[in-house]
Amino acid sequence: MNIYPFTGVGIGPGDPELITLKGLKALQQADVVYYPATRVEGTNVVSFSKRIIDHYDLLCPCKPLHFPMKPASRHDDYRQAWETVKADIVRGLRVAVVSEGDLLFYSTFGYLLRLAKAEGFDCDLIPGIPAFIHTASIGQLPLVDEDRSITVMARPGSFDKVQQALDANEVVVVMKMSILRDDWAAFVKQCNRPFFYIEKAGTPDQFFTSDVTELAAREIPYFSLIVFQ
């Protein structure tokens, strides 16, 4: 089906030096590299991945795969993205597809992988460092150890769901917390557990705090994450 297995590369949480040796080598050996990009209405194309791979001075072409923010048309967009990638694979090119963070942990790459596997394409997957793991290093925060358990959730539907996770686990991480437009500071206060909040981790706009008063003053962006311990 494919001469070369196509390669998925998790490029890590943002710092270009947090890619693995294996991941960078795969990008350097590729004939073409695809990266996810979002066309935001009324603005230009936004790609967090592109900003990372620009640092590697790759000699091959780097091309966007467009994913919109709207869930409605997602299925069609993933199909379209896969067809684009597939066309290069069947031409015999060594194709790499990148994803920020890890490939298979809250990443759109999982959808491409499902489509590729359904059609019997071979692939090599190279993992990357997820954002919540990087956050622990930034905060110098031992995350979880011994026989403790950790729950990671994204886009929580309600504070009840977060509270249930807090009741059942020693550590809880909530990603993309801005989806819940309610008062996070009030919720955090009544939890009465140590927390670490970070937004735009690894960028020049990075901000973090463990102080609920500081949290109350923030307008929480999409790229935000909170760790409860």
Add this chain to the structure above:
Amino acid sequence: MNIYPFTGVGIGPGDPELITLKGLKALQQADVVYYPATRVEGTNVVSFSKRIIDHYDLLCPCKPLHFPMKPASRHDDYRQAWETVKADIVRGLRVAVVSEGDLLFYSTFGYLLRLAKAEGFDCDLIPGIPAFIHTASIGQLPLVDEDRSITVMARPGSFDKVQQALDANEVVVVMKMSILRDDWAAFVKQCNRPFFYIEKAGTPDQFFTSDVTELAAREIPYFSLIVFQ
């Protein structure tokens, strides 16, 4: 307190090429590298980390920090390990301490960090890829996405605890499952959920299966992990 911040480096799950660029650079710039090692009774010293860093042909000395398997004396051993590391830091050496996987995710490094911070020492932390993230790439298994939640637990005390996590989450990862000496195959069978079992991931003895009959035939080792979806 220290001239150079000491550096913690997560060296990843086993494949020497799954270290980050930043992590390898830190090891190459260090004056001394410490790695965790276990003295198993009646045998030699065992160090998974040492086998990884041997691949980097580092020019500086690499020295073990001994941690026993027995929890009883742990506190003293961590203290002893920290005193050893500290002696080199205060001599003005650039000291790196490695940990397999990530530094702060089920790692002994967290204990050293607590001791270092309690004495006001500066450090730089470089994250690494945790084993469960690598497992997803090995199994080509989209782990978690959208608004789903994932719980990771280690050394589970009972199947009830695993079942509770299964009831509350779309994805559950159990590490060091051999601690529960009961019949995993029987438990997995009654769960009736897709699963992926892996042992000794990334080593020549790596074995994985999603077949409960194959699982039933295994003698589950310490370095084992199961993902339920």
